[in-house]
Amino acid sequence: MDELKVHVVTYNVGTWAPHHDLDMASLLPQKTVPDVVLLGFQEVNTSPTALVIENVLSALGEDEWTSRSRINLARKGYIKIRSIKLLGMVLSLFCLEKHVPYLRGVETQFTRLGLNGYWGNKGTVSVRFNLYGVSLCVLNSHLAAHDHQNQIRIESYDTVLGGHTFTNEATEAIMYHDYVFWLGDLNFRLQEDTFTFEQIDQKIRKKELKDLLAVDQLTQARVDGQAFSELDETPPDFPPTFKYKFGTDVYDSKRRPAWTDRILYKVNTANYDKIELKLKQDSYRSHPEVRNSDHKPVSSSFRVGIFTPETAAQMGIQTYHPIVKFHVDEVYVDEDNTLVYTVDTKNMRYLRYWDWIGVYRVDTHSLESHLAFQWAPSTPARDNAYELCFDENVFIRSGDYRLVYYSADSKDILGVSPPFHARVRDLEPEMGVEVTEEL
Template sequence: MDALNLQLITFNVGEFLPGPETDIARLIRNPTPDLVLIGLQEVRSGAQELLIEQLLVGEDAWSRETRQTLSSLGFIKVRSIKLMGLVLLLFCLEKHVPYLRGLETQYTRYIYKDIIRFQIYGVSVCVLNSHLAAHDHNNQARIESYNTVLGSHTYTSPNTELIMYHDYVFWMGDLNFRLEMNSFSFQEIEDLVSKGVLSKLLGEDQLSGARSSGQAFSELEENQPSFPPTFKYKVGTGVFDSKRRPAWTDRILFKVNKGNYDNLELSLHQESYTSHPEFLESDHKPVSSSFKLSVFSSKLAEELLVQCFHPIVRFHTEDVYCGEDNTIVYSVNVKDWRYLKAWDWIGVYKGEEASFQDHIGFLWAPSSPTRQEAFQLSFDDSIFIRSGAYRLVYYSAESKDILGISSIFQARVRELGPEVGVEATEEL
């Protein structure tokens, strides 16, 4: 089997905006991972912010800052989902994008939770970002929320009907678990943290207790945090705020179903689990975790008869002209025509934005080739209006599978030749 590197980041931004000193790149592990999923909580979602997002910029300030930073590292924003102040973002290195299948984003109606699930190189991944009930005394509410979602959130796919049926499951967010009530005072916690005596505090951690008793999150794994509590800090500092007892509210848990396939075993290795105390924008500290997970190799996919494993569509792009009708050709191997459906479509995206979230135009995929394995796309003069960089993406009928992406190409204004210029002058 082959391996992919995946990084998860959770950050409760406390309704604060990224500032001049915000450097998202410092959250990304070196070497650069193949996939990055970022869960944000308490993103500003008032009427004014939503209006700006919908009419002007298309995304919240944190999503925009993250996309712009990660695009410089070679990532494309493939999907995002937002429920009120909860945001979940999926970024993928360009070379892996044509191997993405089964992309779905969903909310849950029971608690604040975003879900992105997908397949890549034949394995299924489900990632949840949640914000559970706050305060020390609401431990039971947090436990009940987890069990409600786990037992009631279903999918139509029989192999992954429930969340825990996926090959890999990751659950992150501001889970809001605190230290047990009447265990330690604020001053005692502060003193033990300053001495590095974290194990004593974690012995009273509500999440660890719920897992060990089987009440909640026992289906998932977590390596004990080796970093200080991530909440609550005085904004702009690394100093605990005495308004709340410090706690590890921000967590990342994981699960691998090793035996989902006959005669082979999946593997998942957590390579890091840490907080980032240098971020001062919020009363929380972001937490990240990096994993190495096994995926199918091309040879293994062929042996297992994995359907639609490789990229299906190959674009043959050249520069196009603004304000004119343009033609672009793509090819599909005859043996892969069975994966093409009547309602497949091709999205047109701005190349410099490194995002597949909002297309600026689209065409339905032609139903038959123009010659042998070649299909022709005819764009009218309303698609490429402005000069700049563009990219095409071929989607399956339900937009779940990315079957091919083009390289970035340019739209430019056609230069008039000297003869055309003379004729135009004479007409005037």
């Protein structure tokens, strides 16, 4: 099998705005380039002012953390594919541009979580997708806080598993996916009546983390089979990520330090006959240098097995390759333009009525806000070539654009054009009669 590099990050930002010099790309591995990046935030500011900025003033309707991430990751060649937000929880899927035409079945979901019968600001958001023949599901959770709410956190896990479903029958449930990554501020603490704040602080200074992990609520819940036992976690070798005094590396005595921010994973090795799926975790770390919140970000890098084209063909995995190929020549501003795409004849069966093509500006580095769209023509203009007719109101200013072909339900990306430039046509000087004034 081939490998796909997946990098996930969880960060409770404590309602704070990103510091002006924070580069979210610094949370990526420095020696390798992940193919796919997933960023999970909790406690994103949801004040009325923040929501006005996000929904009215923001060009792409993004919160400030997602916007900062998109801009920072764009310099590394990433495009934002999809985001989902539930109150202060946000999960965003990014991938390198070269992988975009291979994405299938992109779908988001959420589960609200209440406390003592009331809906609070907790819950889980997720995104699932297929890439190179394998399925991945990534969840971002913010569970109930405080030491004494451990049972609520355990019950929330079962609630998410039971109610969090997707439309693809083969991967309707979370745990049916080939690979599962579960991250977030899971809020598990150290067991009550064990260590005091002072004792925990001393053990952290002495790097006696194993003593603390022995009374970690999440570790115990997994051992007892109460919650998250279906997933794996490498024991953290970094200090507890909560609670810090803002802007410092000093723990706040208002709370006992704990590993609230976690990343767990699962691989269903036997999902396919005669092929064993594999996953390798390359890193699991916190980022103490980031002091933007009372939490520290946590990240993890993985390598997951994907099918080679040959294996996919042998197994009859559908829509493995891009189906639509765009052929874009000259595009002119403020004019009607006709663009062409072709479809390989053996893949015609994947086209549907109500497929559509979105127009995007390249400099947004996002597929969540199209400038315009066109329904895909139902019949070819000739052979396997289809024509798209865009009126003069689509390309209204010069710049670089791209086209994306979506399935009717918008879950599959069946083709992406290379970036192309729309320009003002060079006009020939008009021929006229020279007029002279006779004095």
